[in-house]
Amino acid sequence: MTDILNVRGVTKSFPGFILDNISFYLPKGYIMGLVGPNGAGKTTTIQLILNILRADSGKIELFGLDNKEYEVRIKQDIGVVFDTSFFADGWKVKDVEKALSPFYDNWNKKHFADLIDRFELPRNKKIEKFSRGMQMKLMLSCALAHDAKLLILDEPTSGLDAVARDQLSEILQDYIKDGERSVLFSTHITSDLQRIADYITFINRGKLFYTGSLDGLVEKYSLIKGKPTELDDCLKDQMLGFRVTNVGFEGLAETSTITKTQSLILEPASLDDIILFASKKGANQ
Amino acid sequence: MHIIIANGSDSPIYQQIKEQVKEQILSGDLLEGEMLPSLRQLARDLKISVLTTTRAYNELEEEGFIVSQPGKGFYVLGSSSELFKEQLIRTVESSLIDAIKAAKHASLSEEELKQILDLLLEVDGYD
Numbered sequence: 579m580t581d582i583l584n585v586r587g588v589t590k591s592f593p594g595f596i597l598d599n600i601s602f603y604l605p606k607g608y609i610m611g612l613v614g615p616n617g618a619g620k621t622t623t624i625q626l627i628l629n630i631l632r633a634d635s636g637k638i639e640l641f642g643l644d645n646k647e648y649e650v651r652i653k654q655d656i657g658v659v660f661d662t663s664f665f666a667d668g669w670k671v672k673d674v675e676k677a678l679s680p681f682y683d684n685w686n687k688k689h690f691a692d693l694i695d696r697f698e699l700p701r702n703k704k705i706e707k708f709s710r711g712m713q714m715k716l717m718l719s720c721a722l723a724h725d726a727k728l729l730i731l732d733e734p735t736s737g738l739d740a741v742a743r744d745q746l747s748e749i750l751q752d753y754i755k756d757g758e759r760s761v762l763f764s765t766h767i768t769s770d771l772q773r774i775a776d777y778i779t780f781i782n783r784g785k786l787f788y789t790g791s792l793d794g795l796v797e798k799y800s801l802i803k804g805k806p807t808e809l810d811d812c813l814k815d816q817m818l819g820f821r822v823t824n825v826g827f828e829g830l831a832e833t834s835t836i837t838k839t840q841s842l843i844l845e846p847a848s849l850d851d852i853i854l855f856a857s858k859k860g861a862n863q
Numbered sequence: 864m865h866i867i868i869a870n871g872s873d874s875p876i877y878q879q880i881k882e883q884v885k886e887q888i889l890s891g892d893l894l895e896g897e898m899l900p901s902l903r904q905l906a907r908d909l910k911i912s913v914l915t916t917t918r919a920y921n922e923l924e925e926e927g928f929i930v931s932q933p934g935k936g937f938y939v940l941g942s943s944s945e946l947f948k949e950q951l952i953r954t955v956e957s958s959l960i961d962a963i964k965a966a967k968h969a970s971l972s973e974e975e976l977k978q979i980l981d982l983l984l985e986v987d988g989y990d
Contacts, residue, residue, distance in 0.1 A: 607903075608913060751907040773876075774906075776914040791914050793877070846873075 588636030657721020819855030895941030
């Protein structure tokens with residue numbers, strides 16, 4: 579079976595930043611979260627996938643096709659949602675449809691109208707007056723109206739309130755329900771992801787830290803807590819990152835490397851814990 | 864079928880699903896041949912990932928509680944299935960092992976332990 583998205587050994591260097599040898603793949607029918615702290619390389623990765631940026635080396639395939647060679651064909655099947663609206667301010671919903679629909683062979687007028695109704699987007703209001711959540715839903719409607727096989731969302735949840743984030747999760751889960759479509763979304767807010775993401779690709783400082791199932795990542799690491807006196811050099815070495823206070827310490831380590839002593843507390847780590855401590859480790863080096 | 868996910872729970876979500884499906888099969892709330900919600904429907908309803916529901920169902924299948932029919936879905940296996948019986952025997956064994964360990968801590972003799980078991984078997988109300 580071909581993967582919806584396959585990124586192989588992609589490198590891109592800028593002055594002061596290198597996205598270094600990134601590889602991951604996303605099978606059909608699943609949601610992948612692209613995570614990492616700000617400036618980790620998430621947006622660069624998305625721009626490379628969309629061929630907005632050219633990689634120095636490596637290969638990216640969408641639906642089994644090279645993303646540069648078959649760019650036009652591939653883009654028919656991709657829907658993109660960015661963190662800021664890409665529509666002209668004075669436009670209304672019908673202007674957006676007029677501008678976008680000619681580019682897509684599969685644009686479905688009825689589906690678009692249904693989505694606008696479902697999301698309760700006002701047709702008479704200018705888009706500049708739309709809230710963040712409404713703008714996101716409009717971009718999403720455009721992506722869904724041309725029957726995209728892959729949705730790529732760059733920080734779609736930033737600036738959304740809890741209600742809108744919850745709606746987004748629901749929309750994405752509905753979208754992949756038939757098992758034929760996939761979603762890649764980048765975010766630094768992980769509470770949304772913790773539950774609905776099947777796969778996680780974690781990029782830290784331009785390097786791939788992890789790619790695989792979310793369960794696999796969360797099971798691989800544990801939180802360790804203990805008294806300051808228990809924090810010896812050996813333990814410090816084992817930990818990916820840690821935080822010491824007067825009353826105790828808290829850190830993250832691979833579950834398999836830790837020998838449990840009586841007073842150390844081992845707890846399951848959340849995605850947030852992992853990102854937090856793994857990013858700290860990078861900063862210490 | 865009903866599933867309630869506790870966010871504060873220590874056990875992972877797939878484990879919670881497994882336990883609850885098992886309970887409902889053992890209690891007869893889920894009957895032999897009954898179709899379970901599809902992996903993707905369940906994921907959507909619980910707002911969890913498809914891989915999580917897949918893991919729960921796959922493990923339930925390995926343990927003999929449900930069976931997948933490719934292209935159709937997952938069905939409850941009857942309590943008459945061999946795998947199901949094996950699973951129950953394993954539960955009995957592990958509970959008895961716990962009992963034996965506890966008996967050793969309490970320095971009970973083999974004879975005393977068997978007496979306790981016999982006594983408990985005579986008492987009604989364990990079915």
